[in-house]
Amino acid sequence: MSQSTSRCKEQHPCTLEDLGWTKEHDAAFSKYAGPYLAGRVACRQKTVWDVLVDGGSVTAGVSGALRKIGRFPAVGDFVVLLNQPEAGTSMIVDILPQKTRFARGTPGREGADQVIAANIDTVFIVTAAGRDLNARRIERFLAITHASGACPVVVINKSDLADDPVALADEITSISPGIPVIPISAVSGEGVDRLDPYLSPRTTIALIGSSGVGKSTLINRLVGRPVQATSHTRDYDDRGRHTTTVRQLFVLAGGALMIDNPGLREVGIGTASAGIADTFPDILELAEGCRFSDCRHEEEPGCAVQAAVADGTLSASRLNSFHRLMRELAFERDKEEIGLVRLEKKRWKEIGKIARDFAKTKGR
Ligand SMILES: Nc1nc2c(ncn2[C@@H]2O[C@H](COP(=O)(O)OP(=O)(O)OP(=O)(O)O)[C@@H](O)[C@H]2O)c(=O)[nH]1
Ligand SMILES: [Mg+2]
Incomplete structure (x- = not known):
């Protein structure tokens, strides 16, 4: 089992239950015994996956069988690993059924859905006071979130830069009927406690939004230490620099699980009409x-x-x-x-x- 190169090793060891493992997973995993191990994907780096397992983490590849049918685990997936002690590695041999599947239609040529993350309970659609605050972009994010089966929450970050954060929230509430809209400042901490109801232990939250809105800054605050790099926004256009390039799942101080994502430039809505109906x-x-x-x-x-x-x-x-x-x-x-x-x-x-x-x- 290879552990040395895993970025997950920086995280506190968790049990499978801490990672969101349920009775349904037990049932799906029951056909495996012996050298098989269960885990949750925390990060993917090209052809290597970091997987959190009971009490630690491993780095693993994907079996030829999964590769052949084009099934690759996404961050948040619960997977079955085959320990190969002779090779000093682990291999992902199966992906357990997904509760939700958060995807975006690829803006590229083939148009296939791109899975951003799996088994997400709540999506924080993060926007920031200033130029990023765009009702049309939020509607698009809402449509893909609804289509995934996860619950959306709109988080307006950088409220310290707004004259009237409540008025900003009201503006967004008018285009997102029934969806919580929460102004916060990830830097000062103002309003962050209003996210607590969505951060109960073992629930999984994904952060999505443009580059530079402060997703990683929020993760650092909620983990309680700087686990993610952040970068100054360019002053002249208020856009970020795509500091985060790899999506990764973190265990927060309070026991919730949160996935930081690279900033999304374009989001296609894919083929699910349910997302539009709910938006x-x-x-x-x-x-x-x-x-x-x-x-x-x-x-x-x-x-x-x-x-x-x-x-x-x-x-x-x-x-x-x-x-x-x-x-x-x-x-x-x-x-x-x-x-x-x-x-x-x-x-x-x-x-x-x-x-x-x-x-x-x-x-x-
Ligand atoms: N004023 C203010 N600045 C903030 C706040 N949150 C984040 N920032 C700043 O915004 C810049 C970008 O923050 P990041 O956390 O790197 O943004 P990101 O959304 O992770 O960006 P990508 O990784 O590129 O997608 C940094 O300079 C942060 O210090 C906030 O609440 N208020
Ligand atoms: Mg980031």
Whole structure:
């Protein structure tokens, strides 16, 4: 069992229960005996995984069988390890069923979901007072969080830089009905105790947000010592420097488990519509009053959603955001169904037809 290169060895030894192991895991693991060992993935560095096990940690590779079917453990996964004392290493041979799966649609070409972390109870969507505070970005993060099955909490960090942190929280509450919005300062500690209800022992929280919003600073405060590097934000554009490059699970001083993530530049919403439905409950409720059940809330007569925009009950930018995410969802689904190349051909045909129709009208 190789222990020397593991970054996890800096963490206090935990039992499997401390790491969130439950009766369901016991049942799933019961078919293994002898040299097999259970653990939870704390970190992945390319082809090496750091796994927390009962009383310590090991570094491990992944078995050829898992590699062959393209199954790679994510941070937060509970895994089965085969101890290979003769080789001085461990091998991950199985991944136990995931309670939740936090993924983002890849902005890249193939569009497959990218698992950010597994078995997450709560996601802290971290934003910061200043330029990062963007309702549209938060809606996008909310959609992927809802789709994962985890509960979202919006954390507005750097409240020490805001004139009126409560007003900022109110602004965000209006676009996230029913979601807790908590202003804090990870540097001064102001408001951090309001996160306590989400930090009970053995629960797993993932931090997501742009680079520089203070995710690692918050982790350091909650672990109680500087376990993660942090870096000064560039003054001129308020953006971070992508200081954290590897996602890692930490055990907090109070016994909760928290995953620090690199700053996310782009988040695709993938193919799950549930995330969008849960992010826009106000629009779905209004839609029940539309004349047509398949109303797209664009220019249809009798549209209750457009009527709410007209009378100021619903903001036009929130409806635009809903439309943008729905279009993205439709694109991702088409892509999954018919493949990217055929989809692009189909789209070009459609664009060609629109151009020809337009030319005809002009020629008339
Ligand atoms: N004023 C103020 N600055 C903060 C606060 N929290 C973090 N910072 C500063 O913001 C900068 C970026 O913090 P990090 O913790 O590295 O940010 P991050 O979100 O982990 O960034 P990445 O790792 O790049 O994703 C550092 O200079 C922190 O000191 C806060 O509450 N108030
Ligand atoms: Mg960081």
